[in-house]
Amino acid sequence: MIIPSLGIVLARPLCEWTPQHWLLKLGWQQTRLQKGVYMDGHECDDHHMVHFEGSELLHVDPQLAPGKWKVIAIFHDEWHIIHVSGFINVEYGWLVHCDEPGNIVADAQEIIYPGANGDAWWNTEQLLKQVKHAIQIFKAAHPHCIALFIFDQSSAHASLPPDALKAFEMNKSNGGKQQKQHDTVIPDTNPTVEHHGKPQKMCLPNGQPKVKCSPICPWENEDCCMACLLSKQDDFTDQPSRLKALIKDAGHECIFLPKFHCELNPIEMASIFYNTFEEAKQCAVQQLDACPTEVIHRFINCSWQFMSAYRMGLTGKAAEWAVKKQKGNCQVSHSAMMSIEAVLHVAS
Incomplete structure (x- = not known):
């Protein structure tokens, strides 16, 4: 049964009314389970990636076969008003290159102040220049590794030559x-x-x-x-877009997230708070740098969990429920999925 499989002991059995109302609360209807968001992950083999497991974020290295290189996911996002285009490294936080004492010698982040009396508006050419610089930083910081660059959907990212x-x-x-x-x-x-x-x-x-x-x-x-x-x-x-061609030609991988799904990009969870434009210019870098690496790892785990839930066919409230129940893992467990499917089968 479902309840015992989850390690829950009840004083008395549940009536049929309880799971039916629980499913409605999660956003489910009495219908066939449909596939939700699909993201092609064939280039994103998580067996080649580092994971952070449990509430203490235990660092788990991948078990690489001979001749295989470790893959490090690099998420990209942009903030506006002041324009910040940045990358986070799933292992070490922001994509930077440090010297032996730990001082930052190269940073992939770009900040401009566009407007009538400011910098030119961000475009594809500036993005490609930044990505070239980011690839050089990654190569210097992580030799013998492959970068998996992950971008949101936008016209600049899809620009063709x-x-x-x-x-x-x-x-x-x-x-x-x-x-x-x-x-x-x-x-x-x-x-x-x-x-x-x-x-x-x-x-x-x-x-x-x-x-x-x-x-x-x-x-x-x-x-x-x-x-x-x-x-x-x-x-x-x-x-391939100009962006994808640039990354593939450099020997790395590139994928694009589905539209309207900011929960799949952990860098979206890093926020900047300000009241005026001048205040934004002063505090943007300070606030972004203040985000601890441990917090970034938790953001990343949350995005991995949503991806896992969507691949299993969960959508809406059911996907949110599964992610909340799997806070200590980077994937939604099959036992949680089986529990939901079993309840749906009984309800239908």
Whole structure:
């Protein structure tokens, strides 16, 4: 039974009314359990990562197979008003490089003061420059390790290179002011089998951009024109962003969190409090630096727990309940998941 499996001894058994009302309080309805947020974690093997277990945050090193490198997750986030773009290292707190006495000699954090009379507004170019610097800091601080950079969803993070394949930005005629797009290889999912794996030039021999296939439609829909069909080809849909390409080319990994799920990014839990712009400029760094590494580890464990709960299919109040019950671990236990599923099975 569920209650004994959780180590709870009751003076008298529960009636059917109690678990039904408990499920309603958690936000569940009498329906089939559906999958919630999905985050592709195939590049995020937690067996290669350090964990912090229990209420005392016991440091647990990964058991690496021969030839495998340790993976260190690096979460990124940005604060506005004054613009702070920072990274936290799941093992050591803020991403920095220290000398032997422990003095910080390089910091990945960037702070600007954008506005009419201030710095230029933060954009993709500034982010890429910062990430290059962050990669250098990581390499110096953690040789023989792989960084897993974790970002929120934003237009800057998804920005494609200037020569990206964009079917709906090709002109109706060759040449012109349209952007030149890079050559590609026809994917194996193309309907014409004999073309699989063949190179596809996106410019004419004279260097002019090629024309878009016709007929032409002025908007994107399912299958009205060749441009729409072309845009659905794997080489058009599976293009890495400039940010991801930069990180992958440096030998590291990069993933993006689902939209509207700040609980998956522990750096979101670090707050800055201020009343005026001038006060913000003075206290931002001080407040961020004052956040203890132990607190950062607890924030990170909380995010790992939510990720684990979502992978198991929990959503809403049920995911929050599971995370609260697993404060000492970095993952939601299967026993907790089985308990919830068992109650749902009885209720349905």
